[in-house]
Amino acid sequence: MPINAEYRGPGELPETIPVFPLPGALLLPRGQMPLNIFEPRYLAMVDDSLRDGHRLIGMIQPDLAHSKDESRPALFKVGCVGRITQLAESGDGRYILELTGVSRFKVVEELTVLTAYRQCKVDFFSFVDDFVARKGEDAVDRTALLEVLTDFLKANNLKVDWEGIESAPNEALVNALAMMSPYGPAEKQAMLEAADLKTRAEILIAVTEMDLAKKRTSGDTGLQ
Template sequence: MDPFSDVTQLPDEFDGQVRLFPLPGMVMFPHAMQPLHVFEPRYVEMLRESLATDQLITMATLLDSASVADPASPPIARTVCIGKIVSHAELAGDRHNILLVGVRRAKIRRELETSRPFRSAQVDLIDDFYLPAATDQRNKLKRRLLTSFGKIIPPKAGSQQSLHDLMAGQMGVGPITDIIAYTLPFEPEDKLKLLEMSDVDARAEQLIKLIDRGEIELQSVSSSEKEVDLQEHAQPPSRNQFPPPFSVN
C-alpha cells in the first residue's frame, strides 16, 4: 500500500496554475517532506490563499541572480515540485510553520502576470515513466540503490534494519529514489537533473552513479539531518505531528 496515497492526490479541478515559492539551494522532490517557516508577508499571503483553497504550494529553485536585471523576479529552475500542505501551525507575529509533502514533478510553461505579491506560473505535469521491458529487473535495481545508500549513511541504531525492511517492502523504486535524492547533500544542479528525469529506472541509475562517485560528505550536514532514516521520511505525518527543523523564507 502506498503510504502517500491519501495525501498526494492533486485536486480534480487542478488546471496547471501554481503558486511559486522560490528558495535558494532547495530542490524539493515528490514523496519527500519539507518543513518551512513562513513569515515574509508575500508568502504569508500565498499560504493563506493555499490553505483556503487547494493546500498546494510549488517549490522552485532559485538560480544564480548576481547579474539579474530585475531582482524582484530572480531566475528559477524550470523544473519544480508541487507540494501539499499536510500540517500548519500559526505562531505569534503572523509567522507560520508548515509541513509540505511533495506531490508531483512539473515544468514551468510560462510565468503568469498577476497582481498578487507572489509569483505564479502555468505548469505541465511530469509523469513517472516505467519502461515495461525493465519490469523484471526493477527489484534488482531497488536493491542496488539501497545497497549504495546503505554504504554512506551514518551508523545508527536500526538503520540497517530500516534498509532491510525497505528492500523487502512494497515501496517502489520511484518513491525511494526521490526520498534519497532529496535527503542527500548533492549539489542543486545534480538534484535538478534527477528532478527533471521522468524515466524512473534511468533516474535510479543516475542516483546510484552520484552516490558511488564518493563525493558525499554527510558530516557537513547539520546534526539534525545526519541520521538519515528513509522510513521516517516515508511516513505521512499526522495532522498534529510537526517535526523541526524548518527552512525559512
C-alpha cells in the same frame, strides 16, 4: 502520507499555481517536505492557497546561473507541486507546514500578478506517470542503491534506521534519499527531471559515488 484529495491526472490540477523558489529544495511525488514560512509574501501565499481551497504550492529552484536580477532570479523550467498536508502556527508569526508532493510540472510562463509571491502557468501533462504510485520501481537496482548508501554513511560517520529502509518500497526509498541528499542545485535538478524512478536512482548513485571518490582523494571524510 495519505492526503484528502485524490489527483488522478493532470487535468485535476490548476493551470496557474503559486511558486516558492528555494535553492537546493527537492520535492518529489508522494514525498514530504517540511517548510518554515516567515517571509510576509510567503505567509500570504499560504493564506491564499488555503483560501482558494486547492492547498497547492509549487516548489521550484531559482536558476542563479542565468539570473540577471538577484532579487527576482530566473527559475528552472521544472518544479514539483505539493499539497499542504500539515500546518501549525508558531505563535511568533511563522507557519510550520509540510508539503506532500503531487506531480512535477513544466513552467509555461511566469505571470504578471499583483501578489508579492510569484505565480506561473504550468503544464503537468509531461509527467502523467507521477500520478501512478510506485510506477517503475521494479526496475530500480535496490542492491546498488543500498551499497552506495552504506558507503556514504560510513564515510560520514552517520547512522540510519535500517529497519525502516529495508521495509520501504523502492519509490519511497529513492525519493526520500534524493530529497535528503546533501548535493547542490544542479544535482537536485537532475534528479527532479529524471525520466523515471530507475534513472533517478542511477543519478543519485552516480553523484554519491563521485562525492565519495572526491572525499577519498582529498582525505576529507566530512560533509561539505
